Amino acid sequence: MVRLIDVYKAYENGSKALKGVTMRIDDGEFVFLVGPSGSGKSTVIKLMTGEIRPTEGKVLVNGYNVNTCKTSDIPHLRRTLGVIFQDFRLIEKKSVYENIAFAMRVVGASHKEIKLRVPYVLELVGLSHKARRRPYELSGGEQQRVAIARALINNPRVIIADEPTGNLDPARSLEIMTLLERINALGTTVLAVTHEKDLVNRFAKRVIAIDGGKIIGDRTGGYYSYEKT
Amino acid sequence: MKKRRRNAGGFSYFLVEGVRGIFLHGFTSFAAVGVIVACLLIMGSFALLAVNIDAMIREIEQSSQIVAFIDEELTDAAARGISSRFPRKAQENIKNSEFVSRRDALDEFAGSLEERYQRMLTGYDDNDLLRHRVVITLMDITRIEETIEQIETVEGVAWVRSDQETARELATVRRVVEAISAALIVILLLVSVFIIANTIKLATFDRREEIGIMRIVGATKAFVRWPFVVEGVLLGLCASVTGFFAQGALYSWFTGRVLGTIALLDVIPFSELMIPIAFAFVLVGFLVGVGGSLLTIRKFLRV
Numbered sequence: 430m431v432r433l434i435d436v437y438k439a440y441e442n443g444s445k446a447l448k449g450v451t452m453r454i455d456d457g458e459f460v461f462l463v464g465p466s467g468s469g470k471s472t473v474i475k476l477m478t479g480e481i482r483p484t485e486g487k488v489l490v491n492g493y494n495v496n497t498c499k500t501s502d503i504p505h506l507r508r509t510l511g512v513i514f515q516d517f518r519l520i521e522k523k524s525v526y527e528n529i530a531f532a533m534r535v536v537g538a539s540h541k542e543i544k545l546r547v548p549y550v551l552e553l554v555g556l557s558h559k560a561r562r563r564p565y566e567l568s569g570g571e572q573q574r575v576a577i578a579r580a581l582i583n584n585p586r587v588i589i590a591d592e593p594t595g596n597l598d599p600a601r602s603l604e605i606m607t608l609l610e611r612i613n614a615l616g617t618t619v620l621a622v623t624h625e626k627d628l629v630n631r632f633a634k635r636v637i638a639i640d641g642g643k644i645i646g647d648r649t650g651g652y653y654s655y656e657k658t
Numbered sequence: 659m660k661k662r663r664r665n666a667g668g669f670s671y672f673l674v675e676g677v678r679g680i681f682l683h684g685f686t687s688f689a690a691v692g693v694i695v696a697c698l699l700i701m702g703s704f705a706l707l708a709v710n711i712d713a714m715i716r717e718i719e720q721s722s723q724i725v726a727f728i729d730e731e732l733t734d735a736a737a738r739g740i741s742s743r744f745p746r747k748a749q750e751n752i753k754n755s756e757f758v759s760r761r762d763a764l765d766e767f768a769g770s771l772e773e774r775y776q777r778m779l780t781g782y783d784d785n786d787l788l789r790h791r792v793v794i795t796l797m798d799i800t801r802i803e804e805t806i807e808q809i810e811t812v813e814g815v816a817w818v819r820s821d822q823e824t825a826r827e828l829a830t831v832r833r834v835v836e837a838i839s840a841a842l843i844v845i846l847l848l849v850s851v852f853i854i855a856n857t858i859k860l861a862t863f864d865r866r867e868e869i870g871i872m873r874i875v876g877a878t879k880a881f882v883r884w885p886f887v888v889e890g891v892l893l894g895l896c897a898s899v900t901g902f903f904a905q906g907a908l909y910s911w912f913t914g915r916v917l918g919t920i921a922l923l924d925v926i927p928f929s930e931l932m933i934p935i936a937f938a939f940v941l942v943g944f945l946v947g948v949g950g951s952l953l954t955i956r957k958f959l960r961v
Contacts, residue, residue: 478874501878501879504873504876504877504878504879505876506876507873507874507875507876508875508876510876512874512875518867518870518871520867520868520871531871531872532871532875534671535872535875535876535877535881536875536876536877579875583875583876
């Protein structure tokens with residue numbers, strides 16, 4: 430579960446990214462976080478991953494209080510999350526399999542666990558046949574699926590997808606969003622940050638709209654809420 | 659909920675990654691090792707110089723012999739009997755005194771030289787080069803200064819040479835060498851740390867995305883840090899081992915070829931110093947490796 434309670438965030442340069450944001454995402458939900466550039470979406474993600482701490486208010490993520498948790502606890506908070514980026518962030522020198530296994534290895538998984546889990550996740554994202562390929566040998570959609578597999582590998586409770594379809598064509602975008610929907614159906618909470626109105630409208634999900642550091646809409650129904658309010 | 663799993667990447671993982679880092683920037687790593695070896699050699703050479711001077715001083719300080727040189731105007735017979743004219747107080751502190759004629763002194767000096775240098779002494783008359791002398795062994799070395807003063811009052815004694823003076827002069831040299839060594843050690847340690855830090859900086863820069871991914875998937879700082887620390891330590895230790903053998907070779911060459919021609923200087927063989935030198939080099943290499951890598955990697959962990 431993710432909760433932001435009256436959260437304010439001001440950066441050192443004086444810019445106020447969030448001005449009293451309150452939101453709650455329950456386990457098993459699929460939520461779109463939408464808003465224009467500079468609206469505060471990235472700040473919400475950074476708060477959730479413990480990269481920054483709120484200036485005021487409270488941020489609770491999967492039982493961790495981001496305000497008060499120790500720096501040494503941040504890695505453990507992050508292990509409950511799976512983060513997907515617009516630019517995939519795959520390691521070019523490693524194969525698809527190694528990219529995914531790497532995420533398990535860094536959290537201390539054994540070789541046996543890795544051997545069991547990686548093929549399962551690769552199958553889930555439909556890339557079993559490309560396990561030995563390098564990222565540059567794959568299409569954008571396939572690379573994003575590898576990134577999703579990497580996010581999933583440590584069995585996170587929440588997947589945070591930051592503009593996951595930003596670099597993809599409409600068909601591949603739909604494919605990725607459908608995959609995230611499937612993952613959500615298996616029980617993982619998904620928070621997808623996006624600009625893409627058509628895609629959001631296509632999926633009848635909860636949409637939280639943010640603008641100017643404030644929540645301006647929170648509705649279920651698959652539309653760009655902030656445009657309607 | 660807060661089930662924690664320890665990073666069990668294992669030391670083998672860190673070692674493999676550390677070695678990979680070294681070969682990723684082979685030339686930089688090689689250059690770093692080279693510079694650190696040079697720094698270690700300079701530090702080591704000064705330290706060895708200080709140790710040798712220290713040993714010489716200690717040996718001299720323990721020497722209870724003084725030499726009274728006889729005035730050239732004195733007849734041979736008077737010179738031979740001069741020790742009987744030493745004051746009573748001085749005599750009380752003399753354990754043994756031996757007259758050495760200028761001929762014997764010249765022979766002894768020639769004998770201490772290599773054959774090729776002995777030729778330089780041919781053609782000198784016995785009377786030309788050295789003085790008669792009395793080699794005196796003292797009973798109580800703490801009374802050396804007063805005994806010298808008393809002997810110098812005797813008519814016919816030109817001057818008294820005490821190794822204590824040499825020891826005092828050497829002590830000044832030692833203080834200078836120690837001061838230079840200390841300054842050099844600090845400077846060169848900083849240079850070494852900087853070199854390692856720079857090498858690790860390149861490695862971390864090359865792997866900055868990897869580090870970012872590691873952090874975002876939940877790797878602890880220690881897990882991210884270890885491969886770079888291992889890389890730094892391996893570079894430092896590599897430099898230590900190379901530096902140790904280079905120091906041994908340099909010292910043996912210098913003492914054999916250069917100091918070997920100066921028969922009066924007695925240097926400590928490297929075999930007697932190799933254990934502390936090896937320990938110091940390994941310690942420096944290790945600390946420089948750890949320090950340099952930690953200095954750099956800290957910045958990359960702020961994700």
